[in-house]
Amino acid sequence: MKVSLNQKILSRNEEAAAKNRQFFAEHKVFCLNVISSPGAGKTALLERTIRDLKEQFSIGVIEGDIETDNDARRIQAAGARAFQIETKGACHLSAEQVQNALKMIDAQTLDLVFIENVGNLVCPSAFDLGESGRVVILSVPEGDDKPAKYPGTFAGASVIVLNKIDLLPYVPFDLSRVLADIHTVNPQAPVLQLSAATGEGIDAWYDWLRRHLEKKQP
Amino acid sequence: MHETVVAENVLRTILEHAEKLKARPVRALVSCGQFNALNEEAMKFAFETAAAGTVCQGMLLQIRQIPLRAVCRPCRTVFELNLMTPLCPQCRSEDFDIEPDAPLLLEEIEFEDKQ
Ligand SMILES: Nc1nc2c(ncn2[C@@H]2O[C@H](COP(=O)(O)OP(=O)(O)O)[C@@H](O)[C@H]2O)c(=O)[nH]1
Ligand SMILES: [Mg+2]
Ligand SMILES: [Zn+2]
Numbered sequence: 664m665k666v667s668l669n670q671k672i673l674s675r676n677e678e679a680a681a682k683n684r685q686f687f688a689e690h691k692v693f694c695l696n697v698i699s700s701p702g703a704g705k706t707a708l709l710e711r712t713i714r715d716l717k718e719q720f721s722i723g724v725i726e727g728d729i730e731t732d733n734d735a736r737r738i739q740a741a742g743a744r745a746f747q748i749e750t751k752g753a754c755h756l757s758a759e760q761v762q763n764a765l766k767m768i769d770a771q772t773l774d775l776v777f778i779e780n781v782g783n784l785v786c787p788s789a790f791d792l793g794e795s796g797r798v799v800i801l802s803v804p805e806g807d808d809k810p811a812k813y814p815g816t817f818a819g820a821s822v823i824v825l826n827k828i829d830l831l832p833y834v835p836f837d838l839s840r841v842l843a844d845i846h847t848v849n850p851q852a853p854v855l856q857l858s859a860a861t862g863e864g865i866d867a868w869y870d871w872l873r874r875h876l877e878k879k880q881p
Numbered sequence: 882m883h884e885t886v887v888a889e890n891v892l893r894t895i896l897e898h899a900e901k902l903k904a905r906p907v908r909a910l911v912s913c914g915q916f917n918a919l920n921e922e923a924m925k926f927a928f929e930t931a932a933a934g935t936v937c938q939g940m941l942l943q944i945r946q947i948p949l950r951a952v953c954r955p956c957r958t959v960f961e962l963n964l965m966t967p968l969c970p971q972c973r974s975e976d977f978d979i980e981p982d983a984p985l986l987l988e989e990i991e992f993e994d995k996q
Contacts, residue, residue, distance in 0.1 A: 665991045666991075668988065668990065669986055671985065672911065673985060675890065753885075788918075818979070819916070844964075
């Protein structure tokens with residue numbers, strides 16, 4: 664006997680994500696899900712962003728990490744509210760975990776919530792968190808083959824940050840190949856080349872943020 | 882690996898149906914698009930691990946990978962997109978729109994027929 668279902672497998676996560684999305688709409692919060700490999704510079708970019716924009720916007724960060732709360736402490740030192748989710752081995756955040764964390768940072772009082780996802784370029788992209796937009800960060804030392812290897816992650820991005828461009832003179836990295844591979848799977852998303860360490864190129868990122876914060880849409 | 886969570890969700894649904902039908906599941910079919918990056922081996926292993934000790938132990942899990950499709954803008958050909966050579970096979974154009982990737986679905990479950 665055969666039972667036909669055609670049922671979405673991650674529907675439980677999607678239901679929780681829909682609730683988060685409703686929460687953001689209701690409280691006029693702009694929420695960005697930040698995805699990258701470990702070490703691409705997610706926390707570094709958020710620290711600099713908080714230092715430079717905290718007078719203009721109230722910012723909170725939900726940190727996802729397999730273990731430790733180091734990143735949450737870095738964010739707090741930069742001057743924003745932060746809550747750490749320790750996933751205890753899981754390679755991505757789920758919408759339910761985010762739901763709880765939103766309460767912990769009083770997200771309804773914020774303009775901007777960043778979710779720093781677990782460092783991983785594959786798994787987080789399958790899990791909608793209810794975010795307003797998705798930031799995918801690729802850093803120069805990771806190599807120029809990543810958009811071709813992980814097309815799904817780049818396809819789902821609202822904006823792509825190419826970080827650590829201060830290292831371009833020192834490592835082999837074919838920038839035109841990266842831009843072409845991204846364009847194939849995601850012709851809409853802007854690619855912002857910057858260095859979270861030196862601040863080069865960071866203004867384009869702030870402009871992107873300000874524009875979307877004004878209309879609260881990706 | 883996110884295969885673990887996918888496998889657990891598939892297992893939960895199969896167990897719910899098995900309970901309702903009072904029947905033993907023998908096969909399930911999962912389908913997914915290319916962007917889901919579901920690894921077949923990892924998925925089968927995760928499912929076997931999750932199913933151990935349940936009525937699903939030993940059942941067959943089939944995974945159908947659905948290719949990514951695109952529509953050529955100049956000639957309107959619909960084609961399977963190979964990301965290594967992203968070209969329209971008809972007119973060689975690089976100007977195309979990618980169709981939405983297939984979702985991660987539990988398509989069907991087959992149960993043992995009761996005598
Ligand atoms: N050279 C250089 N190093 C950077 C840059 N951004 C981050 N880093 C360094 O990269 C390492 C990982 O950064 P981190 O923010 O912890 O990465 P995360 O794991 O994605 O959160 C740290 O040692 C940072 O100082 C950059 O733009 N240039
Ligand atoms: Mg970090
Ligand atoms: Zn064509």
